[in-house]
Amino acid sequence: MARCEQCLQQFHQADACTWQHVEIEGQVYGREGTYAFGKRFEQAVNADKDRCDDCGVLAGSVHHFGCTLERCPRCGEALATCACDEVYPRYEEKKQA
Ligand SMILES: [Zn+2]
Numbered sequence: 001m002a003r004c005e006q007c008l009q010q011f012h013q014a015d016a017c018t019w020q021h022v023e024i025e026g027q028v029y030g031r032e033g034t035y036a037f038g039k040r041f042e043q044a045v046n047a048d049k050d051r052c053d054d055c056g057v058l059a060g061s062v063h064h065f066g067c068t069l070e071r072c073p074r075c076g077e078a079l080a081t082c083a084c085d086e087v088y089p090r091y092e093e094k095k096q097a
Pocket residue numbers: 052053054055056057063064067068069070
């Protein structure tokens with residue numbers, strides 16, 4: 001079974017990835033949750049369990065790195081295969097209000 005290279009949790013066992021940001025060509029973006037992928041994700045979601053069909057996170061949660069259903073926040077294509085260069089996972093603590 002696949003494992004996320006960043007949070008080191010197994011696909012389909014962890015409810016969400018703990019790495020909530022990604023740096024793309026020098027700019028940091030918040031990663032989009034599963035519903036943000038729109039139709040393509042909805043077709044792939046398991047209707048019974050409401051988890052991502054590929055990486056297994058709960059609906060509405062951030063995908064694991066390596067999931068083919070995560071959308072790139074920069075160009076809108078699938079992050080795993082889009083044309084953006086210099087994509088680096090970023091782990092940032094939530095800032096206190
Ligand atoms: Zn996923």
